[in-house]
Amino acid sequence: MLRLSAFCAISLLLLFAGLLGVDAHGRPSPWSKGAAGRWHNDLEEAAPSRELLLELEQQEQQLELDGTINRRAPRAAVTVSASPSLIAKNGDTVTVSWSGVTKVQADDWIGVYSPSTSEHSLYIDWVYVKECETASQGFGNVTFELVNMRKDYGFRYFSGNTVLTQLAQSAPVEFVNKNEPTHGRLAYPGDPTTMRVMWVTNEDKTIPTVQYGTSAGILNMNMSGTSHTYRASDICSPLASTPSPVLFIDPGFFHDVLLTNLAPSTLYWYRYGNDATGWSAVANFTTAPQPGKNTPISFVVYADMGTYSTGPGAVATSERVLSHLDDVDFVLHVGDLSYALGRGYVWEWFGALIEPIATNKPYQVSIGNHEYCHLLGGEKDPSHAAGNGFHPSWGNYGDDSNGECGVPTHNRFHMPDNGNSVFWYSFDYGSVHFLQFSAEHDFLPGSDMYKWIANDLASVDRSVTPWIFVSAHRPAYCSENYMGDYNVSLYLRAALEPLMQQYKVNIFFSGHYHSFQATCPVMNGTCSGTFDKPTAPVHLMVGMSGASLDNETYMNVTWDAFHDQAFGVAYVHVHDANSMYFEYRHNDNDGVAWNMTLSNWAML
Incomplete structure (x- = not known):
């Protein structure tokens, strides 16, 4: 868990706000993950209302059409910023700071959005501002660990959960390399002279490659593989196939490389990717023994x-x-x-x-x-x-x-x-x-x-x-x-x-x-x-x-x-x-x- 921020003594991972939870036996689940590594019980502490957020979005759209507001412009003296604005690699952290709030309400909260232009109701995480120890002084910050989902992030400050007002939003936060190799994983194909390596990037125009060897500093062997993906139209039912930041998102391309002619019971070092999209860090695996x-x-x-x-x-x-x-x-x-x-x-x-x-x-x-x-x-x-x-x-x-x-x-x-x-x-x-x-x-x-x-x-x-x-x-x-x-x-x-x-x-x-x-x-x-x-x-x-x-x-x-x-x-x-x-x-x-x-x- 991350333990950052001098002004808000909580640690955060980017966590789901609770949209469709059910338990193993088909019952609606009361539990949804909140910020700070703890769990909200939605039967006691509700997540921010998506219905009210949708109403706010519609109201702002109408006011923008009327020329009254620019709904993506900063409001009043309240500010929300995110630093750094460029994230070097998958899993790095961003600190979201807010200030200028005259009086923090009990249900003020910060929403997390990806992409940053998502409608208000389509947040993928939230944190209640009152959890910051400096909230009564009108400022605070929280730290998130971001996953590279091949699109940017944004953060918005809302006041109220029954009558909503958007007070401020951050500038977008982006990854330096949206094609960064992520989600690396090994699988055993069933033959001790083989190992399968898979990962994800945003494209399939380059050849997916694994470089490997028996020394961490000498990856002198190469193997290429194939790439594939799935689309919304490939999924069986309308809910899971609905394009939305909180439902179907582009999964990227899955790269699949089968390493062959390996020695059983042997330690290998490897990395995956290519020169165009970048390479993963070097990792290692040990092949299976002969049965x-x-x-x-x-x-x-x-x-x-x-x-x-x-x-x-x-x-x-x-x-x-x-x-x-x-x-x-x-x-x-x-x-x-x-x-x-x-x-x-x-x-x-x-x-x-x-x-x-x-x-x-x-x-x-x-x-x-x-x-x-x-x-x-x-x-x-x-x-x-x-x-x-x-x-x-x-x-x-x-x-x-x-x-x-x-x-x-x-x-x-x-x-x-x-x-x-x-x-x-x-x-x-x-x-x-x-x-x-x-x-x-x-x-x-x-x-x-x-x-x-x-x-x-x-x-x-x-x-x-x-x-x-x-x-x-x-x-x-x-x-x-x-x-x-x-x-x-x-x-x-x-x-x-x-x-x-x-x-x-x-x-x-x-x-x-x-x-x-x-x-x-x-x-x-x-x-x-x-x-x-x-x-x-x-x-x-x-x-x-x-x-x-x-x-x-x-x-x-x-x-x-x-x-x-x-x-x-x-x-x-x-x-x-x-x-x-x-x-x-x-x-x-x-x-x-x-x-x-x-x-x-x-x-x-």
């Missing part, structure tokens, strides 16, 4: 993260992961990534949040309901599901993505190509076979995905990868009292437990509920063995990584080994073919809240 029966690996696993704007625990999670980054090989994010819900700038912030992690470790993702579920426009669905997706009568599959239907996720992340894009795929890493599928698609016996899952499990060579870890966003076991989701879990069990039993799957990772829960080794709702002598999979629900926590009660079930409603991160350390260690750590103190040593029932 092997006793090859140890470690990874982070979590779900339901969000970002600065949509997850009150997301920043702490990213900080905890960064503090343990040297101890793990990659990250497994099991759905519900950004909670953008059609808001393009939230995707921008998610890219910025994970970049320090994802430029050093492969960031493997899967689809969640808030990336995919939709009710319209199924012909645009990149997964090519029939109709408008999976909507069984017994399920609670709605419009949880607000019409995104997986399009942003499909374009922003490139996972192994042996399944169906980001929706389902598998890969071997060390001694583990990983299978990620989509619980938002038809998983019933006879479906295309079910057949793929069955074939993939049947193809695993346990003499090479003795462990099998399966993951999907929705859990097959969770005892929180959300009956709609619990009903879906029963169908997941009925469909997939026979396969998991047949092929001796070791762990099923999931999320969806914003909490943590671990089961005993369980099959058909009954504990089967112990952690040291299991005869069934263990289910680990890791949805506690950032999005607003659940506060529901729990059903009384026999298979619940541990449950917890606190923000945290899970770590997995596979020692050899026979034993692995799992731990769940709380974000607040990094303490281990629950752990488990598990034997491999396929080896017993």
